[in-house]
Amino acid sequence: MSSADRHAPHPRSTIGAGPSLLAIVGGAVARDLRIRIRAPGEWLNPLVFFVIVVTLFPLGIGPGPATLALIAPGVLWISALLSLLLSFDGLFAADHRDGTLEQLVLGEGPLSLVVLGKVLAHWLLSGLPLIVLCPLLAVLMQLPAEALPTLAASLALGTLALGLIGAVGAALTVGVNHGGVLLSLLVLPLTTPVLIFGASATAAAAQGFAAGGQLSLLAAILASALALAPLAASAALRVTAASDG
């Protein structure tokens, strides 16, 4: 025991007692959910926007079922994307304002896991509801019923991917005045493929074709985003935190 003591590493260097990775993500999800649920305006507004935009199409274009059904996949997907773009601003804004962001940057464990937790919490309130709402709106847009599962699947994969991509943009533009526009421009190149594959998958299913290819591509985009976005976002957050004071 004594010789081990002499050669033991400095006691502080054994940081093994930190929280588990899952605990870090879970803690971030729990905390963010609690905060967001108490400020419903922030995530309700984009959802209401989603419903309004889709509802406007039959009103503006006329209720002709053929036209509506034709554009339904695109309309639903574009509206979902716009709704999400609106919601990204609030991803890090509150934490930046009250200083909790810099505490997170100084926190234990990988910042990317905290970011992942935040993105998940954000998705639960800003992405998942889009999927829940889409059956009703799909009926409104005269989307054939057989396309509904594909629409839901593409939205499930796509909104998660978009949430991750949006986090990178949000991290880069936190604290920038009117950063929302800049954010949208920044993430546009990355969100466009998601939009294209999601709408295309739904359109294919509406015509009775298989949409496996597009869905696989969406899954691939999601996988890449899952691997890269948290890292990119945390790097951006460290820079953002460093640019204050």
Place this chain on the structure above:
Amino acid sequence: MTAESVEAEEPLLEGRGLSAWRGENLLFDELDLSIGAGEVLQLAGPNGSGKSTLLRALVGLAELDEGEVRWRGRPVRRVRDAFHAELLYLGHKPGISGALDPRENLRALLGADGDEATRRTATLVELGLGARLDVPCRALSAGQQRRVALARLRLQRRTLWLLDEPLTALDAAGLDWVRARIVERATSGGAVIYTTHQPLALDGVRPRVLTLGRIA
């Protein structure tokens, strides 16, 4: 790890040749500082002299134009996780979420350092927030929010404290509390660096003073 290095008082945190610009102002230039266990370092200087920036630069929240910061002898960028695990930084912003009440905020912040609800509550009561435990922090005054953040001084076991104007908006009882915590931390093998406008009389510990000033 030779016997020699275990004996020697290696400084906890060292800054060598630190320089930082803020816009067109050179805040500090070729600054060296170090702090070891048991020490208290006060950063003094007029407003705008770069005290906060220096503090932030030491923890990595502000960019240094030149110089290197070392934690326990190693460059901070190489031991960032270990460094973060041992430091406690309280800046100008409260660092707590307005939507959560004090207890929830502390639970979110404390993470691995203790899930003990009773300790959190007891510390909040000690800080005079007993009547405000379930109030969202945005409904608290600036001083009360500060005190929620200061609870970490009691609840977290961190070696080095970097406190930016920790006495802001505190009443006499609060000042005494913070002073006592700083003395406790220093006399138990930790270290404290702080900035303040008010002279801080510490019982039993003499702080070293580093004065920053405008460089023409």
